[in-house]
Amino acid sequence: MTAPVLEIAGVSKRFGTNLANDDISMTLAKGEVVALLGENGAGKTTLMSILFGHYVPDEGRILIDGVELPPGKPRAAIRAGVGMVHQHFSLAPNLTVLENVMTGTEKLLSWRSETSAARNRLLDISERFGLKVDPDARLGDLSVGEQQRVEILKALYNDARILILDEPTAVLTNIEAERLFTTLKEMASQGLSLIFISHKLDEVMAAADRIVVLRGGKMVAERKAEDTNKAELAELMVGHRVTRPVREPSKPGAVVLEAADITVRIGGVDRLKSVSFRLREGEILGIIGVSGNGQAALAHLLSGTLSRNAGDLRLFGEPIGNLGVADVVSAGIGRIPEDRNTEGAIGEMAIWENAVLERITSFSRGGFVNRKAGMAFAREIIDQFDVRGGNPASRTRLLSGGNMQKLILGRNLHERPRILIAAQPARGLDEGAVAAVHSRLLEARRQGTAVLLISEDLDEVIALADRIQAIVGGRLSPPVEADDADARMLGLMMAGEWQANSEAGHAI
Amino acid sequence: MRFERRDHRPLYLLVLTPVLAVIAALALSGILIAIAGAPVLEAYWRILTSAFGSRLSATETLTRATPLMLTGLAAAVAFRARLWNIGAEGQFYLGAIAVAAAGSQLLAGLPAPVVIPLLLVIGAIAGMALILIPLWLRLRFSVDEVVTSLLLNFIALLFVSMLIDGVLKDPMAFGWPQSQPVSDAATLPKLIARSRLHIGFAIAIGLAILVHLIQSRTVFGMQSRAAGLNPEGAVFAGVPLGRTLVKVACLSGGLAGLAGAIEVMGVKGYVTTDLSPGFGYAGIVVAMLANLNPLGVVLAALFTATMFVGADGMSRSLGIPTYIADVTVALSLLTMLIALFFTQYRIRR
Amino acid sequence: MMQLFDIVASAGLWAAVLRIATPLIFGTLGALLCERAGVLNLGIEGIMTFGAMIGWLSVYHGADLWTGLLIAAIAGGVFGLLHSALTVTLGLSQHVAGLGVTLFASSFSYYVFRLIVPVANTPPTIVPFQPIAIPGLSDLPFIGQALFTQTAPTYLAIVIALLMAYIIFRTPVGLAIRMTGENPHAAEAQGVNPMKVRYGAVIAGSALMGMGGAYLTLSAFNSFFPTMMQGRGWICIALVVFASWRPGRALFGALLFAFFDAFQLRLQTVLSGVVPYQIFLMTPYILSIVALAIMARRARVPQALMQPYRRGER
């Protein structure tokens, strides 16, 4: 075997009392694709940040082609050929693509930016790797997928030979993700070495040559892709066997929520166009679709933060007007927002406050908050939903994504809602956390809750939903029974193919 | 060298760091005092006695702390909700002029128990009215309120200057631009006779406690905090964002207006354009020193007033330039800010 | 109406506009540079005061005018260093640190001035910058007298405005500054040290503020007075927003503001006593707010403005 391009030797890093990386060593060969796998908080991002010079390790060394990198110097890492695509994009929305890419690439104290040369070079690279972008577009105007491309181009522009991608597909649609991995494979064949982090085992199995698993800051396993399988990886990650729960047959009850010809217009654009659906007690209705097709508007409408421009909504059989958040909550509708960090929780507030904020009227009297009751409520959620990493009084920001999601689930399911609007409930979670969220949703269904599951993850929807509708360009397809559906058919629906066939009844 | 956020704040640190800050500030201003040729140790002693050494100095310190508490609360309330109200100075003046207008003309002749509460409310309302302008601009046009509220300070001051030079001018002031005085009934009773300390001081402390209760115990307090920390999250949780901000703004502007009202009714009796030596701006610093905690504001205001009154008196008794007082206050604020930082962070490597 | 027209058509008005605008141009550019890198510098009022004091004091003690201006710039830079230490290294709240710097810098200026300069019946004077008639241009009718008979710092201010526009939009360091103001994490990820960029921008910006203050004592007037800054620094903070963080527009904004001021001074000579003088003085502030309301939607605030950047913290 040839000498590794990258060697991580005995790296440890401590945050306060928390040992985030514990004596980790690994290597990467030229042209190799390594997947880094682990639960939320296992230390993956930390390790990669050390490699890139964001963090200074407490112990250990990073060697590129056998030469040690000075710790804590991103510039040195870039020079040595390391490129990093961050878990949370590091881009400036107000600058152009070219400006985002060019930052820091020239000698700082020169009298001129060689803009046109840089534009040509960027176009060359984007041509070569099939990553198409408009260099002069304002970054904030691009879709998430395009922004991801810019992130990769940034690294390639710096002549990266080692590319690190931290959860690159967390915000991409399946199609975009597939396209990305094709590109990455292509890059590897051109001699680039890659490390990517992902929670999606399918991706890992499909794209990686080798898989490294972290747990609790330690490296617990290393496998060649051909020598392992999804089940083993899941078990290695979590430390015990994980199985995703399966849906049992159920008898849906009465229709609790019915939408007819609903239209929602935001800023002059129709985000929802005559959308109709029916949601029954004890069933999960899955709404699939590529993000940006109206899911957010649908979720916000039903969550009480958006009002409709046209159409009828019937709740428990009664026609209703526009709903505010308070109405929605008091009507017994639970809501799991798409983005737990911005909408789902207020990071700087205590866990108990986040638990009660949306139903504050039931935890207050005469305008005064009943702190004791709130704390008790939070403690119950923490116990029942296995929220780890904090007590009711600690700041919510300190919870990991999975645990924050459990908190959000808990505050909604605790009161056994009649309807639950769940938008991307398992996004970015590790295998164990995904299983936990899924089983909670199924349990709610068993207890008679009507669940509207909005998701981009086909596997998730097929596994959980009783019926499935696709959302495309603000329109909703007719429902199909999940048992009749397969990935190919759903793929067609997500591409908007139902319209052609819908006249022929439910021919598919 | 890096800074790392502390998980726990040990008690000794919370006590020790402010003390170190004061020592550092005094050491630095000691250098300046020495340069002026005055005995440094004696200067320190004079600072102490000038702030608390006699009945006069102690009551003066508390009197000067009173408006700082109120403007400090105004800033703390607004900043908690991320409403960057830099306009307390202008709100202070509007509160003051409203009280002067009402207290000298409209309500003259009413007995004290009626007129005093009424005037306090009027002062608060005037402060609210002014802050609603930047708030409206923010909600309607998304104009950053830092700048608009700052600019409104100058407009408010000129407006007051115009009034006290015109319709509200005191004809007994021989043409000097000053407002008519508020009636005797409208003068706040003294807390201590033969001093300037008035019940406004007690009102300020009472309001600090009230604001503390509002912020820590009420639904509105929780919602305004949520709105400040994460507006999107707050909206999702059903917090009426606009309405909450309006309420926060009214509370903040009201407190600043009240500060002006109380300064007029308690101390000066009428309005001139030099009523406030920057109380509105100082309130911002007081609020930050207090970490936006309403009860902390009381302490921070007392601290600031102590430093000022102490150093001011010291300069007089030692015959060094009066400006040393502001220098000492500024140094204490800066060192105190740094000290507060180190109660939250530790140095690593 | 005729009188108003005469005022606007007088070369004297436009010459005054440039003079009144000069300290504002320096200050606004300084504040703009800081904010482009993500740091609000409310220390400006104090830094300008100190610049005015130290620049004047240096010349009073024998330095030549340009050295005085340079010393004011350096002193401004030193206060910029203080502000950076507080807001960049420690990441303290930028409002408050700025107000603290202003309080310190201005009271310190007065204290030093009082210690060093003996109190005299009238404040001691220096020989300030003299107007330079630019040969050829200054002989042009109207424009010549209006624009080309200023003192050297005024020309310098305009050159700096154009230079800054070039640097911010056309050079690598300008891009690094903009990126730091938009997203310091992204800057760091590209190997640009946001801390250093912020330090540099705040120090350089504060140096400009110091020069703006010095203009008042080295050109607009020939003595230093405590309290002479009169809120000019705060105006600059407003002008930065008015200018949507663009140097060219900052130049325009400063000139516009100065126009209001020069205009009201002249309007008083024809309308004296009819309208309270406070109304005239208010106009520039009111119009600034109106302009903000009109422009705000289009303004692109640096996204990381007022957000501290701490390495290794999320």
Add this chain to the structure above:
Amino acid sequence: AAPMKVAGIHASPVENAWNSCLHKALQDAAKEGVIEYVFSEGVSGTDYPRAMREYAEQGNKLIIGEAYAVEKEARQVAADYPDTAFVLGSSGEQAGSNFGVFGTWNHDGAYLAGMLAGKMTKSNVVGSVGAIPIPEVNMLINAFAAGVKAVNPDAKHLVSFIGTFFDPPKAREAGLAQIDAGADILFGERIGTADAAKERNIKAVGSLIDYTPRYPDTVFANALWGFRPILNAAIADVAAGKPVGNNYTAFGLMKEGGSDIVYVKGTAPADAEAAMEAKRAEIKAGTFEVPKMMEEPK
């Protein structure tokens, strides 16, 4: 006898012309060994009463300053410290036995300077730049204008206020604006005005103190005001144990020798100087009184 302990409290920095009159007189007295002088400057309205009390408690016998912004409280303080004498610049009346007041009445000089200016102007436009229209500023500007009108009824008189006591660059701009509007002689109630005149090579009149040394070829006349006579009278009263609850303004009048005009001879036409000197003599003799007009000049 040991020098009397006297304290000065200045709301403005002592560079401010008015305060500098007080400050200079006090410093001179201290140099002569008559008094022992301590002072505070830049004292805001809120802090002013405290400064008075502190100086009183420190055993100062006489406290000199300005009550304008604190008229009510200052009297309160005086009442609380009956053993200390307070003599303050004020628009109000004296109070009790220990609270004396004085005004700044140098309008006689301003009137006389106006008489010179009225004969000197070629454009027939003169201008005055003031701080804010308070009575004593108004009186001064009105007297100047009256002097101009007395000798040249057709002359036009421009007035600007800069809205603050302390912004010399702004006063200069206001002066330039008046020159642009045609004025060729400026009356500078505020420092900074003469700078405009100097820049445009016209003449200016100063107020309170003698500006001619500072602007040799520009300021040709000054309406002086001397505080020393007032101070001497107050010191004498205190030393003699007499109550100081008097109005000391008169000691600052021209006919009492407190104020005067100084001018550069030969700048104005000889007949103008002669006419002015005649008026000056009348004022000193008490046969002519310059009108006291306190309303805002138009």
